[in-house]
Amino acid sequence: MTSVSPREHVEPPLTRCTKPRVALRLNGVWGTRLDWLHCKDRRSQSDQFRVAQYEEFSWRMSLSGKVAVVTGAVMGIGKAMTEKLLQNGAKVALLDMNKTEAESLMQTLTKQYGQERLLFLHCDVEQEEQVKAAFQKTMDTFGGIHILCNNAGILNESTWEKMISVNLVGVIRATYLVLEHMNKLKGGQGGVIVNTASLAGIGPLVSCPVYTASKHGVVGFTRAMSAASALSGYGVRVNCLCPGFVQTGLFSNIPARLGPFSHLKDGTQLLVEKFGIVNMSQVVEAFFELVTDETKDGAALLVFQQERKYMPAVSVTD
Numbered sequence: 001m002t003s004v005s006p007r008e009h010v011e012p013p014l015t016r017c018t019k020p021r022v023a024l025r026l027n028g029v030w031g032t033r034l035d036w037l038h039c040k041d042r043r044s045q046s047d048q049f050r051v052a053q054y055e056e057f058s059w060r061m062s063l064s065g066k067v068a069v070v071t072g073a074v075m076g077i078g079k080a081m082t083e084k085l086l087q088n089g090a091k092v093a094l095l096d097m098n099k100t101e102a103e104s105l106m107q108t109l110t111k112q113y114g115q116e117r118l119l120f121l122h123c124d125v126e127q128e129e130q131v132k133a134a135f136q137k138t139m140d141t142f143g144g145i146h147i148l149c150n151n152a153g154i155l156n157e158s159t160w161e162k163m164i165s166v167n168l169v170g171v172i173r174a175t176y177l178v179l180e181h182m183n184k185l186k187g188g189q190g191g192v193i194v195n196t197a198s199l200a201g202i203g204p205l206v207s208c209p210v211y212t213a214s215k216h217g218v219v220g221f222t223r224a225m226s227a228a229s230a231l232s233g234y235g236v237r238v239n240c241l242c243p244g245f246v247q248t249g250l251f252s253n254i255p256a257r258l259g260p261f262s263h264l265k266d267g268t269q270l271l272v273e274k275f276g277i278v279n280m281s282q283v284v285e286a287f288f289e290l291v292t293d294e295t296k297d298g299a300a301l302l303v304f305q306q307e308r309k310y311m312p313a314v315s316v317t318d
């Protein structure tokens with residue numbers, strides 16, 4: 001058994017996990033044994049295990065003192081991500097368009113975590129100048145950015161161009177802008193980007209063709225960007241989260257959101273019954289894994305009611 005070190009950009013301090021797991025590198029891609037066993041592509045699994053090198057270690061990134069930016073941070077999944085980051089010691093810049101919700105959330109969070117760890121920035125991810133200014137303000141306030149959560153998203157099949165603009169272009173725009181600060185080749189400290197996609201980024205949500213397209217775009221961008229970052233030496237991991245249905249504002253008034261496909265609402269209901277509703281705590285645990293597990297890079301993590309599934313990253317060594 002040969003001991004291995006993680007990808008070059010993974011830096012100390014690496015903390016030993018309380019529950020050590022086996023980190024495996026299969027054809028140049030990092031994952032746990034469980035990830036590979038759950039991997040759909042089993043064609044050459046025995047060959048892969050033959051070349052696997054492993055040691056009993058989990059590479060966990062500590063969040064203490066780290067700086068995170070979350071888009072769409074004041075409601076739903078983004079709010080839960082923000083709370084998880086704060087509970088684990090990070091400082092968080094909350095970017096959102098909803099000033100009213102932001103005000104009451106900031107009051108609550110400030111009491112709990114202190115105002116020196118929080119920053120609300122009114123920001124529309126469609127507006128390049130606002131996103132750029134928000135990252136700069138975060139840098140000036142906290143001195144760096146280590147984590148970006150591209151979470152802001154909408155669902156309205158009637159305004160489909162806007163949906164592509166927020167859900168996909170917004171993710172790409174924020175990624176490129178944050179790399180100006182995170183990229184090690186540009187003096188940054190490296191870090192991790194987690195994009196909120198959806199199960200609709202893996203398979204079709206038939207009543208929402210454009211939402212589906214936007215989320216497939218996020219998954220594709222994540223996987224390619226992760227490999228591009230690794231091959232270029234940016235020191236930035238890129239992962240995406242693919243939850244099923246989650247009880248949030250977005251998952252309400254469904255027929256109205258389907259626009260030209262409102263007649264397909266019954267089929268959507270059947271899909272909801274098939275997949276069930278995912279608890280926010282499951283979504284948040286999966287998110288936390290993608291942020292902190294240094295072996296996760298280019299992963300799409302599917303979050304179902306009772307299970308998770310990884311779509312493995314593309315190999316960057318073949």
Ligand SMILES: NC(=O)c1ccc[n+]([C@@H]2O[C@H](COP(=O)([O-])OP(=O)(O)OC[C@H]3O[C@@H](n4cnc5c(N)ncnc54)[C@H](O)[C@@H]3O)[C@@H](O)[C@H]2O)c1
Pocket residue numbers: 071072073074075076077078095096097098123124125126151152153154166196197198199242243244245246247248249250251
């Ligand atoms: N709810 C679900 O079932 C579900 C499932 C899978 C993935 N998702 C994805 O999770 C993400 C969060 O959705 P949610 O369910 O928490 O929805 P939500 O409506 O509860 O929250 C979305 C947040 O994003 C903000 N936002 C919207 N447009 C924005 C913009 N242009 N700029 C900045 N902020 C903006 C809103 O103000 C709100 O705070 C989305 O990307 C969504 O597609 C949701």
Ligand SMILES: CCCCC[C@H](O)/C=C/C=C\C/C=C\C/C=C\CCCC(=O)O
Pocket residue numbers: 155197198199200201202203204205208243244245246250251254268271275302
């Ligand atoms: C109208 C409801 C809006 C919720 C949108 C949200 O992002 C959730 C979507 C959840 C699931 C439906 C999408 C697609 C399901 C199809 C296939 C998934 C395949 C997964 C697998 O590999 O098994």
